[in-house]
Amino acid sequence: MDNLKKYIRSVPDFPKKGINFYDITTLLENPTGFNLALDAMEKFIVQKNPTKLVCIESRGFIFGAALSSRMNIGFVPVRKPGKLPYKTISEEYDLEYGSDKVEIHADVLNADDKVVIVDDLLATGGTMEAVCKLVEKCDSQIVGISTVIDLNFLPWREKLSKYEVDYLISYDSE
Amino acid sequence: MDNLKKYIRSVPDFPKKGINFYDITTLLENPTGFNLALDAMEKFIVQKNPTKLVCIESRGFIFGAALSSRMNIGFVPVRKPGKLPYKTISEEYDLEYGSDKVEIHADVLNADDKVVIVDDLLATGGTMEAVCKLVEKCDSQIVGISTVIDLNFLPWREKLSKYEVDYLISYDSE
Numbered sequence: 001m002d003n004l005k006k007y008i009r010s011v012p013d014f015p016k017k018g019i020n021f022y023d024i025t026t027l028l029e030n031p032t033g034f035n036l037a038l039d040a041m042e043k044f045i046v047q048k049n050p051t052k053l054v055c056i057e058s059r060g061f062i063f064g065a066a067l068s069s070r071m072n073i074g075f076v077p078v079r080k081p082g083k084l085p086y087k088t089i090s091e092e093y094d095l096e097y098g099s100d101k102v103e104i105h106a107d108v109l110n111a112d113d114k115v116v117i118v119d120d121l122l123a124t125g126g127t128m129e130a131v132c133k134l135v136e137k138c139d140s141q142i143v144g145i146s147t148v149i150d151l152n153f154l155p156w157r158e159k160l161s162k163y164e165v166d167y168l169i170s171y172d173s174e
Numbered sequence: 175m176d177n178l179k180k181y182i183r184s185v186p187d188f189p190k191k192g193i194n195f196y197d198i199t200t201l202l203e204n205p206t207g208f209n210l211a212l213d214a215m216e217k218f219i220v221q222k223n224p225t226k227l228v229c230i231e232s233r234g235f236i237f238g239a240a241l242s243s244r245m246n247i248g249f250v251p252v253r254k255p256g257k258l259p260y261k262t263i264s265e266e267y268d269l270e271y272g273s274d275k276v277e278i279h280a281d282v283l284n285a286d287d288k289v290v291i292v293d294d295l296l297a298t299g300g301t302m303e304a305v306c307k308l309v310e311k312c313d314s315q316i317v318g319i320s321t322v323i324d325l326n327f328l329p330w331r332e333k334l335s336k337y338e339v340d341y342l343i344s345y346d347s348e
Contacts, residue, residue: 023260
């Protein structure tokens, strides 16, 4: 889907010197581009027939919420620690320096749920792997992972090899 | 729209003792409830005929993104500091203790834009007031504010008196 690339802005030196950031805000501000991406994500998700979309804060909320509304599938947020008000379960994961954590409400998924996880981008795969563990702690089945961008020079594939992953566009280098 | 209230969970003592938190995640996980809220927000927004929806991180992203897709109106994120990759303008505002800041991309709005601002909830109005100032710094016109919940025992009305505000449900006390 390389026609989607024209909606994405490349921002040099963000978040730090030498990194080229693929900015989806220029896609979002253009409803034609945004809906083109959503149509393509929906095409993959509908085949998986999920009962819930698990959406990762914050950019995953944007794609996940629009898909949830148009596909009539429940939206389930995964958030940073301390943001979800009810009882949660959490999963820690390593960053380059230090660690981070993601949380999900403890009562929102169960063994009957088939889940597609939604985010904007796959890079190192660290956050996505932690979210997969969270969903599996809830005894739910992961039937797919849906994202917009694949940074294929970063190692998410090793971490997510047991899942079916869909993305719309790939970048080969920073 | 009090029929929406049955989808919203009340969580005592969050984020701190004595506060009753109105939890929209139970609305979001139910696509009937979520779309009921979106239909009602759309009804207000369509009358305002905006060129852009300015959506506040993170819960405003959820409602704003779904509305943007279904109404074919560009989605513009307002985020916490340091999250937007391109050139930004920012606005600081006071909290109970200390201050906080919101940012918008400097090039995304202009004098031709008519904006509806989208968030989940109106409480003290501090964040929303700062977002209004941001939009006006871009020389754009604010044609409405659309939210789900009004906490009518908190003072947002004084801060937003010059805008047309729509909300779907009101709570009279914590």
